[in-house]
Amino acid sequence: MGKRSKKPIKPNTSAAAKAKKTKSSSSGGSGTAPKYTVEDLLVKIDGLMETFEFEAAQQFCERALQINPNHPQLLDTTAAILLELGNPDQAYEVLCRAVEISPDVGHVKYMYLGQMCAGMEGAQHYIKGLSIMESLLASQSAAASSQAVAAEEVCAGYCSLAELYLTDLCFEEDAAVRCGEFIAKALHLCPDSPEALQMMASFRMSEGNSDEAKQLIVKSVDSWLPSPSEQEASAYAAAKADEDEERCVPPYPARVAAAKILIEVGEHQRAFSVLDGLIDDDDEVISVWYLFGWAHYHCDEKSDSRTYLQKAKELTAKHECDDEAMLTHIDELLAELGPESDNEDGGQDEEVMET
Template identity: 35%
Template sequence: NSFCTLLASRPGTMDAPTCLALASNALLEGNHGAACEFYEVALKLAPNNVDVLEAYGEVLLHHARDPDRALQLLRHAAEVCPDEGHVKFGNLAQLTHGKESLGYYAKALTILRKDLARSKVREDKEAIRRSIAETKAAVAELYLTDLCDEPDAEEQCEKYVREALSSCSTCVDAYQALGSLRLTQECWPDAKAALVRAVELCTELEEALQPPYEARVELGKLLMQVSPRRAFEWLRAVLTLDPQNAYVWFLMGETARMRGKFHDACRLLKHARFSTGDPEALAEIDNAVRVLVEEMGGAEAVAQVPHMDQPNPLDFLDDDDDDVTDDDADSCATDSDDDAA
């Protein structure tokens, strides 16, 4: 663009460190577009600067939603600096699949172990141990997804979850991975305990230690299978971070249906439907609506739901006094919640 062209044509006015600082300031202000402009200038000035490559790659991955360009820059960063900087290898693992992803996680862990051995400051050691735990939790998740067909997938998943919690007992990702594993094993009480602990940690830890937004949504989705009421409470908190997220509205509607809160479900699913234009999302919502209408006994029952035209369904939520699906009833084996799952 013209901004990048102007700065790049006047090399004496800007250098890579200055561009990095300006990009960081733009990110702090939430201006991702401006940050990318400064990174582009920095990249033209110093195409092999690993700080530029890593920082820009991470922004492209997590904010600009350009995974192909992020992969290109981060692979180049790994070539320029293969033995330091675990973050780029963790990001590369997220951008790749299967054994390639596993290899990048292994490289990240190797670097983290070296960093831990060199570290002398207690706070630094704690931060590194947390990073090790988060990386091992990511490996565990890999064995639940891409590598689930490996003959030792379950054993490896157990191993990495256990090691993650050993490295850091307050790692949200580790408890979430443990809960996901227990769900696949149909160990409902253990799954619930792990996922509830993940939610508790999210409320206790400072914001810098919180999992990313997408992981918080996934946590709510997992928790729905063993504790719909807690899942609803959690998703409602997640919604405050992005009130326009149609998928969270949809999950809340589904959770309300699972709890027998049909009026809430109607209003929430309607709100979700009017919050998105994505064809796949609309198809998923419409399928949920069909299930809800059937469970309610037909369209006539839906027509009797009050406050359907109100803009905010959260203003008309039913009381929880008659909510029998959670939590006392599911404290033994989550019978009613298991049926819902």
């Protein structure tokens, strides 16, 4: 089963969608005026991105760049498409050009650069982008601006910045203080944000405060995870996509991280529910089968644990994995569990092995 396609992150093109189309004059003109404006082409590009037609969208970007190679929004959009097409080096060049052209207007380029750059360089890009976003959010005219932002977008930016201080920058002298400050800002903007609550749970786990981490991750997951009755309903599978959108279900990697935290704080049943959903979306991810096995191990369900861990081990032959710690843990757990014995109760073995 392949991973579901997700809508790409892209710059706000609402202003382009509302722009009035300009036609070249047909009354005795030279005929050199462009048939379409950049705004017209951005509308077309936006539609192609919505339907994941990135190669066609890139062609329209190239045409638009011939009209105006220094259009800030067009440069942001071009970079987004290049990233979707797997051309990060070209995207980086375009984004750097956008920074040169318009360093203090437009946050999108900085948020992309924050994702692409490591360590302090990435953090500085996030901080610059968030500064612009905060100004827009506070501005009375932001709602009418092509660069308007929502509180949720700023919240997500602070979460991304906090994550840097939990990972790449964790050894900085003030890492813990800054990480806590950024998450606090995110929660101030959106107190019920699943992303911000989960980020705070991760932060509390790093501090060794598992009790508060448990409260936070449960609140986060319960805001989007379907209840057991909904999961068992006959119409659940058919309506899953619509429900996911309404519930703002986090992206796949965030749900994997949520499952890991749930296991660490002893919320195994919730973890199983999250992992079931992940398997439904993509059953070729090694870490998901590993987490399933690890959760069953914590529940002293040896047969199921062994089955899921063996499935994870099998997938390592099909997919590259650079998480050496996880691969080592899989081998250690399988060695500890040993071969299956006759007195073990089988759980989901047959179903898993047929997946």
